[in-house]
Structure formats: C-alpha cells, structure tokens
Amino acid sequence: MAAADGVLPHVPESRAAVPTTSSRPRPAQSRRQAATKRKYRASSEAPPAKRRSETSFLPAKKTAAKETPRTSKGKAQKTFSPKRSSAGASDGNQERKPGIKTSSLFKNNPEIPELHRPVVKQVQEKVFTSDAFQALDLHPHLISTINTVLKMSSMTSVQKQSIPVLLEGRDALVRSQTGSGKTLAYCIPVVQSLQAMKSKIQRGDGPYALILVPTRELALQSFDTVQKLLKPFTWIVPGVLMGGEKRKSEKARLRKGINILISTPGRLVDHIKSTKNIHFRRIQWLILDEADRILDLGFEKDITVILNAINAECQERQNVLLSATLTEGVTWLADISLHDPVSISVLDESHDQSNPKSKAIPEASPPRASDELDSFAIPASLEQYVTVVPSKLRLVSLAGFILQKCKERTAVFQEFSHSKTGVLLCTDVAARGLDLPQVTWIVQYNAPSSPAEYIHRIGRTARIGCHGSCLLILAPSEAEYVNSLASHKINVSEIKMEDILSVLTRDDCFKGRRWGSQKPRSVGPQEIRERATVLQTVFEDYVHSSERTVSGAKKALQSFIRAYATYPRELKHIFHVRSLHLGHVAKSFGLRDAPKNLSALATKKKKANLKRPDLHRKTQSKQRLAEILRSEYSSGMEASVTKVREQNKHAGPSSQPRGAVRNQRPALAVGTN
Numbered sequence: 147m148a149a150a151d152g153v154l155p156h157v158p159e160s161r162a163a164v165p166t167t168s169s170r171p172r173p174a175q176s177r178r179q180a181a182t183k184r185k186y187r188a189s190s191e192a193p194p195a196k197r198r199s200e201t202s203f204l205p206a207k208k209t210a211a212k213e214t215p216r217t218s219k220g221k222a223q224k225t226f227s228p229k230r231s232s233a234g235a236s237d238g239n240q241e242r243k244p245g246i247k248t249s250s251l252f253k254n255n256p257e258i259p260e261l262h263r264p265v266v267k268q269v270q271e272k273v274f275t276s277d278a279f280q281a282l283d284l285h286p287h288l289i290s291t292i293n294t295v296l297k298m299s300s301m302t303s304v305q306k307q308s309i310p311v312l313l314e315g316r317d318a319l320v321r322s323q324t325g326s327g328k329t330l331a332y333c334i335p336v337v338q339s340l341q342a343m344k345s346k347i348q349r350g351d352g353p354y355a356l357i358l359v360p361t362r363e364l365a366l367q368s369f370d371t372v373q374k375l376l377k378p379f380t381w382i383v384p385g386v387l388m389g390g391e392k393r394k395s396e397k398a399r400l401r402k403g404i405n406i407l408i409s410t411p412g413r414l415v416d417h418i419k420s421t422k423n424i425h426f427r428r429i430q431w432l433i434l435d436e437a438d439r440i441l442d443l444g445f446e447k448d449i450t451v452i453l454n455a456i457n458a459e460c461q462e463r464q465n466v467l468l469s470a471t472l473t474e475g476v477t478w479l480a481d482i483s484l485h486d487p488v489s490i491s492v493l494d495e496s497h498d499q500s501n502p503k504s505k506a507i508p509e510a511s512p513p514r515a516s517d518e519l520d521s522f523a524i525p526a527s528l529e530q531y532v533t534v535v536p537s538k539l540r541l542v543s544l545a546g547f548i549l550q551k552c553k554e555r556t557a558v559f560q561e562f563s564h565s566k567t568g569v570l571l572c573t574d575v576a577a578r579g580l581d582l583p584q585v586t587w588i589v590q591y592n593a594p595s596s597p598a599e600y601i602h603r604i605g606r607t608a609r610i611g612c613h614g615s616c617l618l619i620l621a622p623s624e625a626e627y628v629n630s631l632a633s634h635k636i637n638v639s640e641i642k643m644e645d646i647l648s649v650l651t652r653d654d655c656f657k658g659r660r661w662g663s664q665k666p667r668s669v670g671p672q673e674i675r676e677r678a679t680v681l682q683t684v685f686e687d688y689v690h691s692s693e694r695t696v697s698g699a700k701k702a703l704q705s706f707i708r709a710y711a712t713y714p715r716e717l718k719h720i721f722h723v724r725s726l727h728l729g730h731v732a733k734s735f736g737l738r739d740a741p742k743n744l745s746a747l748a749t750k751k752k753k754a755n756l757k758r759p760d761l762h763r764k765t766q767s768k769q770r771l772a773e774i775l776r777s778e779y780s781s782g783m784e785a786s787v788t789k790v791r792e793q794n795k796h797a798g799p800s801s802q803p804r805g806a807v808r809n810q811r812p813a814l815a816v817g818t819n
C-alpha cells in the first residue's frame with residue numbers, strides 16, 4: 147500500500163463518525179487477490195461484508211495489527227439527514243436520522259499500488275530568442291503594432307524560423323510545442339503580404355486568406371489576433387464564420403466582403419454548399435491551424451471538400467499547416483494541402499528543410515488511431531504530477547486539491563472580486579489552442595486517450611515561458627499509465643492522495659460529528675478520513691437535493707463511463723470499463739449509488755460484446771453517433787451532423803469522426819495568481 151507507508155498513526159475506527167467494519171489481519175497476498183477480484187466486479191455485485199478489506203488509507207500491516215474489535219457502532223453505514231449532515235460539517239451535530247446513507251469512503255477500496263515511474267529525459271524546446279521583430283523585413287507600422295498593441299518585442303523560436311520562410315512565399319509545415327506563439331508565426335506574414343499588395347485590397351474582393359481552426363473558441367482567438375495586427379491597415383477586413391450565429395447573418399457579412407476569413411471547417415463547408423456569396427477566386431493564403439485537432443474531430447472530409455473548392459477557383463497560393471504534435475494524420479494532411487513545403491520543427495533545427503510533396507489530393511483516408519510519433523516537447527517550466535486515487539475518493543480529492551491551490555478566504559474573496567482567480571471546469575473543448583495565460587494548474591479528472599491529447603491539455607498552462615503545473619488523477623487500476631507516458635518521454639512526479647486531502651484539516655467547516663462526549667482528537671489520518679467523509683456527504687446531499695441535480699450527476703457519470711469505450715486498443719488493458727466499480731465511480735459524481743440502469747447497460751454491453759463482436763461494433767458506432775449529436779462541437783453546425791450521419795451510412799464505423807466522444811472527458815483548468 148503506497149499511501150502513507152508506516153508514517154501515519156492509527157486511530158480506532160469504532161470512534162469515528164463513519165466507523166469501519168472490523169477485519170482480522172490478512173496476509174498481503176490474499177489482500178491483493180481480493181483487490182484483483184474486486185477490480186472486475188460491477189456495483190450490482192457488491193462484495194459481501196466478510197470479503198471487505200481494511201481501508202486503503204493506512205499501511206496494510208499497521209491497520210491489521212491495530213485493528214479494533216467491532217462494536218455496536220461499527221456498522222458499515224451510518225445514516226444522517228441531508229440537512230443535518232451538511233450542517234454537521236460545521237456544527238458538530240451528533241444527531242442521526244434514519245434513511246439516508248453516509249458515504250463509507252475509506253472501505254472496500256482497491257489497494258493503491260506503489261508507483262514505479264521511470265525517469266525519462268524530456269524533449270525540450272527553447273521558447274524565446276533574443277531577436278527583435280525589427281530584424282524582420284516588415285512594414286514599420288506592423289512592427290510598432292506588435293510592439294505597442296501586442297506588447298511584444300522579441301520573437302519566439304517558432305516565429306523566428308517561420309516568418310522569414312513564409313515571407314519568401316514558401317509553403318510550410320510548422321510544429322512547435324504548445325504556447326510557443328504559432329498564431330503570430332502565420333498571422334504576421336499574412337498581414338504583411340496583404341497590406342503590401344500593389345492593387346489595394348477592397349472589402350468586396352472577398353477572401354484573400356483563409357484560416358481554418360477546429361473550434362469556435364479558437365476561431366475567436368485567432369480573429370482577435372488578426373484584428374489587432376490589422377489596426378494600421380484598416381482597408382483589410384477580417385471576419386469569422388463558426389456556427390452558433392445565424393447562417394443568414396453570416397451570409398450577409400460574406401456578401402459585404404471578408405478579406406481574411408477565419409472559420410471552423412464544418413461551418414465553411416456548410417456555406418460552400420448553401421451560400422452563393424462565397425468564392426475563393428483571390429485566395430492567396432490557406433492556413434490550417436491546430437491541424438491535429440482538426441483531424442481528431444473528424445474533419446478530414448470537410449477539409450477535402452474545402453481544398454477541392456479552393457483548387458477549383460485558384461491554384462496559386464501559399465499553404466501553411468501548424469500543429470503542436472506531429473501525427474501520421476498531420477502528415478497525411480500535409481500531403482494533400484502543402485506544395486513543396488519547408489518543414490519547421492523547433493525541436494530539431496537540423497531537420498531536412500526541403501521535403502517535396504505532391505499537391506494531388508488522395509482519397510480522404512482517415513488516419514489510424516495509434517498514429518502519434520514517439521515523443522513530445524513539453525515546456526520546461528511545466529511541472530507534471532500524478533495522483534492515484536480510488537474511484538470513491540475522486541471527488542473529495544479533487545475538491546481538496548482545489549482548496550489547497552486556493553488561498554485563505556479573505557484573500558480569495560478580494561481576488562475574486564477583481565476576477566483574477568477562478569476554476570474553469572471544462573471538457574476537452576478547451577484542451578487545444580486556447581490561450582489562457584493566467585492558468586497555473588491543469589487538473590485532469592480522467593486520463594486522456596493519447597499522449598498528444600495529454601500534451602494539449604497540459605499545454606494550457608506554462609505558456610510562453612511562464613511557470614505552470616498539472617495533475618493527473620488516476621484510479622489504482624490505472625497506475626500503469628505513468629509507464630505509457632514515460633514511453634513518450636513524459637515525466638510525472640507523484641502526489642499522495644492523503645497529502646491532497648490533508649488540506650481539509652485546515653478549515654473546521656469539514657469537522658465531523660463526535661460520538662457521545664468524545665474529546666476532539668489531534669489531526670491525524672482518521673481526522674482526515676472523517677473530514678473527507680463530511681465533504682463527500684455535503685456533495686451527496688447537494689446532488690440528491692433535487693431531481694435536476696441527480697439527473698445531471700447521472701448524465702455526467704454516464705458520459706464518464708462511455709468515454710472509456712474510446713480509449714485505443716493499446717490502452718484498453720489500463721483503462722477498461724470492467725476495471726471500474728460503478729458504485730464507487732458513482733460517488734465521484736456525488737451519487738450515493740450507481741444508478742440501476744447504468745449497471746444493466748454495462749452488463750448488457752459486456753454480454754453482447756462477448757457473443758457478437760460485430761454487433762458490439764455497431765452498437766458502439768451508434769453510441770458514438772449519439773455522442774456526436776450531443777457534442778458541444780456539433781452545436782451550431784447542424785449540417786455537419788447530418789453529414790456525419792451520411793458518412794456513417796456510406797462508409798461504416800471506420801469513418802467515425804475520431805475523438806468526438808472524447809469531447810465528453812472532463813478536464814479542469816485552475817487559474818490562481
């Protein structure tokens with residue numbers, strides 16, 4: 147048992163607000179076997195009391211040796227009224243009301259394995275150079291805008307390498323780490339070249355540059371940068387198409403004229419198919435930003451449609467493809483979109499700079515899931531941590547961690563009133579490209595499905611040389627994932643769960659109720675358990691306080707479980723729905739038990755899977771489609787949803803937009819100053 151080996155004193159369980167069942171000392175091996183068996187048991191098959199192991203919070207031997215005999219208070223479950231239990235957190239109320247179960251957080255958990263994480267040498271890139279923008283052959287007004295409006299003086303490495311190449315008129319494939327300044331690496335050359343055109347650009351000319359990005363948030367972010375750079379060049383009009391807005395008003399803006407057009411692929415295809423006012427006659431630049439994400443979201447066919455539409459009207463243009471991670475998919479996209487590109491990789495400056503590519507567009511063949519290259523560059527200023535937490539304790543650990551990272555109350559209040567701190571609860575929609583400079587911690591409440599996804603999520607912090615940290619929360623059965631990260635040269639340090647939960651001892655609002663006239667005891671592991679239980683009970687009381695919140699928690703739980711279906715084959719032995727104890731996972735969403743239909747669904751799916759793998763594939767693909775229909779990416783892009791449905795009809799499950807289900811995975815950004 148890794149947690150707190152040999153350091154924590156034991157407090158008799160029977161005196162706790164949430165007493166444990168007593169158990170006799172058990173040899174380590176049989177405990178391990180019991181843990182393995184439990185691992186494969188769904189909530190409907192809850193283990194009988196006599197097979198329950200002692201808490202995983204203390205070292206096995208010590209717990210066993212100091213075991214307290216069962217007393218009349220030592221029942222598995224205590225009951226409280228929701229009102230009392232919430233209030234009890236602050237007033238130490240001793241009353242109990244029957245009917246509502248209190249969480250037994252520290253029992254029946256699988257053992258937390260010792261993390262043997264290999265230490266690997268991470269790939270690193272230099273972010274900044276000492277070269278000023280003045281060194282580039284740019285319009286003086288553009289330079290002063292960069293200096294005064296954007297408040298930037300020296301170039302980043304990727305900017306120093308890319309801008310001159312693009313100003314020469316070459317196509318480029320640009321790869322550099324998250325938060326290294328790729329947006330300006332293409333925006334500056336686009337603005338420089340368009341303002342310098344001999345015949346001055348007219349608004350009514352339509353698009354000269356097309357910038358494709360995967361999400362609306364990114365579209366707005368790039369639009370903002372372009373708009374700032376265009377300050378001195380008011381005759382060039384930027385515009386954004388991204389769904390969420392009425393198509394009619396987008397059409398009207400297109401009719402008036404947009405010279406630098408920023409769009410998500412789905413929305414653009416929508417307009418290509420339905421809007422007469424869109425044309426590509428004068429396109430001089432095609433930029434594919436966050437190319438890997440564009441592919442992850444299943445936009446391959448949209449990109450092919452867009453390329454064909456542009457090629458039909460104009461052949462001569464500059465093409466740029468940018469990505470933080472290089473995948474086989476990105477290489478495929480480079481093949482179909484770039485002509486004789488310069489390959490720019492900040493990581494490896496000696497890389498072959500001439501890499502002729504054909505401009506012919508092959509059949510859109512979706513890239514394979516396991517297509518990431520071996521290692522990824524991570525900002526040197528980004529500290530990475532992992533914590534192994536049993537499912538039941540996930541929610542309180544997350545809350546404890548957030549509490550730990552926030553400051554004492556008055557300071558927090560003052561900062562909040564100035565909107566400088568906050569916690570952003572988000573899914574993977576915020577994992578790519580978003581530039582939130584104040585974010586100091588990224589917490590991953592569940593693991594990403596690929597190292598590339600991991601890199602993008604953590605890349606929302608430690609941007610442009612700033613300091614940042616990240617925490618990945620893993621279940622005990624998922625601890626092996628650190629080896630998978632290490633094989634991609636990703637190093638993580640461990641934070642113990644009890645160190646996270648110890649923050650609860652700092653505030654008496656988490657104090658548990660006392661039995662009888664017991665004196666307050668010193669702060670120890672038992673105190674931490676009690677307080678974690680109080681916090682969990684507050685969560686459960688809140689969730690169960692209305693049908694709406696219960697239903698929300700159930701949906702979140704369902705999404706969480708479904709997301710397990712999307713882990714690639716090579717990670718299935720680590721992340722598999724069968725390794726989850728649904729009742730325990732339910733607690734991590736504030737539910738007291740696993741919803742009945744959920745376990746039925748899992749069992750049914752398991753059976754179907756065993757008997758008819760072909761049927762299973764079909765069910766899975768239907769589920770994926772359902773997810774896509776609900777996905778946040780689909781909102782405002784009805785046409786692409788219909789199109790996805792069409793694609794599935796004609797091309798079968800292999801053409802499913804990859805990663806769409808992954809959107810449901812929760813990620814979390816914590817911003818503290």
Ligand SMILES: Nc1ncnc2c1ncn2[C@@H]1O[C@H](COP(=O)(O)OP(=O)(O)OP(=O)(O)O)[C@@H](O)[C@H]1O
Pocket residue numbers: 298299300301302305322323324325326327328329330469470578579580581583605609610
């Ligand atoms: N030369 C520079 N000097 C200072 N700050 C810069 C410079 N270039 C870019 N930045 C800032 O760095 C941050 C990250 O830039 P950007 O979003 O372009 O990174 P990125 O490489 O596209 O990241 P990702 O791959 O995560 O999308 C932004 O806040 C941007 O304003």
